[in-house]
Amino acid sequence: MGRAPSNISRRYFIRTTGLTGVALTLGIALPGCNNNKTGVVNVSQGDATEAGTELMSWISVDPSGKVLIMNHRSEMGQGTSQAIPQIIAEELEVSLDQVSIRSVAANPKKYGPQPRDGSFSVRGWHKQLLLAGASARQMLITAAAAQWKVPVVECHARSGEVIHGPSGKKLGYGALVGEAAKLQPPQNVVLKDRKDYTVIGKPMPRLDALSKINGTAIFGLDKKLPGMLYAMVERSPRFRGRVKRFDDSACRAVPGVKKVFTVKRRVFGAWYEGVAIVADTLWGAMQGRKALKVEWDDDGFEHLDSDKLKARMLEDIKRPGASEKFEAAYTKAAKKLEAVYETPYQSHSCMEPLNCIADVRDNSIEIWGPVQEANWIQQDLSERMNIPAANITVNMTFLGGGFGRKASPDYPHEAALISKEMKAPVQVVWTREDDMTQGPFRTGSAFACRGGLDAHGNISAFQAITASQPFGEGTDKDDNPGPASTNSGNLSGLLAGYLQSIPHYSFGWCTVKSIIPTIWWRAPNAHSDGFAGESFIDELAHAAGKDPLEFRRVHLPDARYHALIDRLETVSGWKGRARKDGWGVAITQCFGSTVGHIVKVSKRPDGKIKIDKVFAVMDCGWYVNPDIIRAQVEGSIVMGLGAAIKHETHFKDGMAVEKNFDTYPMPRINDIPEIEVHIMDNDEAAGGVGEPGLPPFAPALCNAIFDLTGKRIRKLPFNLEEV
């Protein structure tokens, strides 16, 4: 994913925070930003940063002792706005209620590094955040020691105060910020031991929860600007359809409608056309849209059907050339197994449909909206609108879900084009139907798996060939698939751990092209790869006549996986499981974390299958807030359940078929089994939390259904009522 840290200028910081008096303000300078120095920088005093230091986040302690964090990571429900204050509060020795966080607009002079990765807020930045908190604490202690004329080592900090141990003297942080602000950040800060943590690792309640239970949280659609106009866009229902002509006579007669014109939206390299209706009220734009008649030009591109697309993928997975080493090992195998798996195209369908406000002036742009990637939007707008990035401000509201869709800059760009035409701030509002039919979607995929077992029932050869669309715009012509590689590559949803135990493995990927726009979706490839990989491992276990959990223990030799498997076995009662029920396991790794699920299913009196319980064990290494991790895993399981048994986007004649929740069903409260989440405690590197809990669900469920019924499910989604 396009992820970039925002770099926040001091001037912007001061303007936004309203901090004018004395404060201790530290910034975090990133490596790799052409910075002279990296680490923690004291910016209390002057404008050193304006000379070129790129800063990621700021923390500021004001004379009342309150701490403000300015941060660039978006909040779309995953709890970033909670995790970051917890990290700072821990090392700064303040209670969490003294800390507030504000999301900042992207407004850099240059761009920082762009780690193209997901689930990154904590695992990517926690070390710098710890260092910033500890540096501020140390500077406050040094200031107090100087004032008392005592050795620094005799002083410590607790609960927002510096304490002189021998005398018991105390000074609040607020009284010390003036002097501390004159100091240089210490060079070798000692971070706290994990065993001494009082805030990190604790289930602190979310700071943003209150605004979300009383209606005050401002999402994109809730933002209003003075003089703002509203736009809706009648979008080509067929991907790639162009506006041939439109009749806006009735539309312009609708009260409030001001202007009607063709507008384009760009997803990666491809353009999607529509007709914008701009009005002074949202209702006017909606009514105007109903009155508009558009004739589309649908010549010159494929009008694709799902069946054809799927057939192409199933054909593609046969195309890669042989991998000799694998073929040799496979030929010698005592037992051979082949299987084909399929996953569907799916829409993100965030609860908040897409929307964006743009205010384009002569040489500046300001954006407000539910956006995941402020910096990418800024960069994209700068290039496309030919305005310096420094003059483009992207303000993030709360996001009513993101899941990857709101990481694309296409809809802010469209809003900017409409604002430019109107010479006024404009909010572009998408209907649910727009949101669900226009994409980009998660790609469907097909997998051809082959595996061989040796005489002991262990895997001796393993191959997976994938066909799916890459992220990006489609074209109509497929690439020539290369030969399957030998002992290289990986299925991202499969544990790298398996590869240590399998002598010969091989992977190949056919990039399927189509007119359907595709993009990442929560746990992008891991979700479909995990389904194929962990289903096939299960098939091999059964073919070998082995217990599926024990089979994984043998094939995942690393001690960290063994610890996770032991935990799964214990918490689920796997060994003592009742044979009348169906039990399935799956373990996948992505974004630096490993998650195992055990799903228990049973037969209802009417013979249909019921999902009784999901046991989940998350190993994300060092972590901040166990309750948010549990919430993310619960949510991942619910989303995984929807993806496995509820919905699929079909295409017919080049258009998306499912337009709203009546035909694209979502999991609801009555579909949800009991979910029990456990977290591994270890000191491994911090892993992601928002995505890794999703991939194991579908294979664990299908493996449980096989255990119960003997029926192997290889195609998602499937109807649980019809198994």
Next chain:
Amino acid sequence: MAAYKLSINSKDYNIEADPQMPLLWVIREMVGLTGTKYGCGIAQCGACTVQLNGNPMRSCSLPVSMVADQRITTIEGLSPDNSHPIQKAWIAEQVPQCGYCQSGQIMTAAALLKRTPNPTDADIDNAMQGHICRCGTYPRIRKAVKTAARLAKQ
């Protein structure tokens, strides 16, 4: 266009609107209360739920002409100080993730609690299944409704 007098959160509003305009857009765009959300426009997701005379209703599919002179309550009017048992329970159980659907969930849950002070799992599932939460907060919603039932008795 026609003139309507609406009673929202015990306050009267005189508005002029197209009789067909859904209550959702009247509340959000004309009255300016944005806690009530647009999710689907076809009464499938529950994000737009308000209470009409104490009963949960999908405001996206209620023309304004049908609700004049009735008592409308939105999330902003549930309590003046976040003290409704459902709100307290939603915090205690840390229900919200992105939060977008929660106004609607809370309005239905509050109505459920009034009607059924001791809801069972089945009662909760029946009452709440008209709501979609894409973040998957359902397990916590179940817990929180029960917590609220306890809090309401204290």
